[in-house]
Amino acid sequence: MQSTRFILINTSHAGNVGATARAMKVMGFSDLVLVAPRFADVLCHEEAIAMASGAADILARxxxxxxxxxxxxxxxxxxxxxxxxxxxxxxxxxxxxxxxDLAAREAAPRLALVFGSERYGMSNEDVYRCHAVLSIPTHPDYGSLNLAQAVQLLAYDLRQAIGGFTVQPRAAAPDAADARAVQGLLEHLQAALIDIGYLDPAAPKKLMPRLNQLFNRAGLTHEEVHILRGIARQMQKVAPAAGSR
Structure with a gap:
């Protein structure tokens, strides 16, 4: 099933062919066959190549x-x-x-997914040549999908059935700042707030405990502590100038 063939019948829009190639490639499929497309040169059409967006090799094959x-x-x-x-x-x-069900068979079949034209879909005669009909579950009041959208959905479901791809792990989270670093930040910030006149040391109320709780919820990293202390330093630098105006 890895070599599943995607067949487009009587495709009329070159962009849909290119978008189909892109949808296939991102899910790891490469076998594309066009049946009597509207334009004989659709595979090298400018719009098809543009919509393929990196999947021009699928079009070439x-x-x-x-x-x-x-x-x-x-x-x-x-x-x-x-x-x-x-x-x-x-x-x-x-x-x-x-x-x-197909992937679970002892000998998985060589599969083909067949898509009809954008305007008319598949003819009954073409449907009769197939072993099954796939119906993508959509909203009952509006189930019309663009051709490339349908290809993408089926390619995704098929990829999941045959094993999917491993999600690349994210880079390691930055080191969280310890309690000592956070307390140092609070002391620095308190001094800066006093310097700029925002905090009255005679009546501090609960400003610093509230900031302490805010930083605890935020889970600051060491880099973020350095940034905030840099802001506090800049506040202290401009404080005299601010007080003189």
Whole structure:
């Protein structure tokens, strides 16, 4: 299933082809086949390349074929995409559960995901050639997806079914300032506030304890303590000038 083929039938907008290539690449897929697109040169169209945005290699390897039969060559299990189930034809499935079932098989099939044209979707005849129909769960009052959006959603669900990608861990969190550093900051800040006339040492009320609680909730790092002490130093530098005006 890693080599799943993405098949676009009668695509009319070059931008959708490029956006499809991008959606495939970010999920680790590369096999793109176009069936009788509106423009024969769509793979090298300026808009397609622009929308591919770094996935031009997918476009370069893509194939253009005249029929769905040709596009399905070598495929074991083809999935049509449709907004609503057909009265007749292959069974309709929610993508995530079907992909999980296919991935769990002892011999996972060579899969194809088939998408219809932007205006008309897939014809009944093309749907009948497939083994299953995928219907993306959407809001019942408006289930219309852009072609590349549908590709992205299915590519994501498929990638999750076959193992996903490891999320890169974030860089180690900066060292938290210890209580001594925070108390030193509070003492420095208290002096600066007195210098600029904001804090009356004769009637301090609860300003410093409140600031202490604020800093404790914030979980200051050593770098942040240095920044705040730098601000306090600058306050003390300008305090005499401020008092003289």
């Amino acid at each position: 893509a194939q253009v074929v005249p029929t769905l039969t040709a596009a399905l060559e070598g495929v074991d299990f083809a999935c049509a995409t449709a907004m609503t189930p057909r009265d007749f034809g292959p069974p309709t499935h929610e993508p995530r559960s079907l992909f999980a």
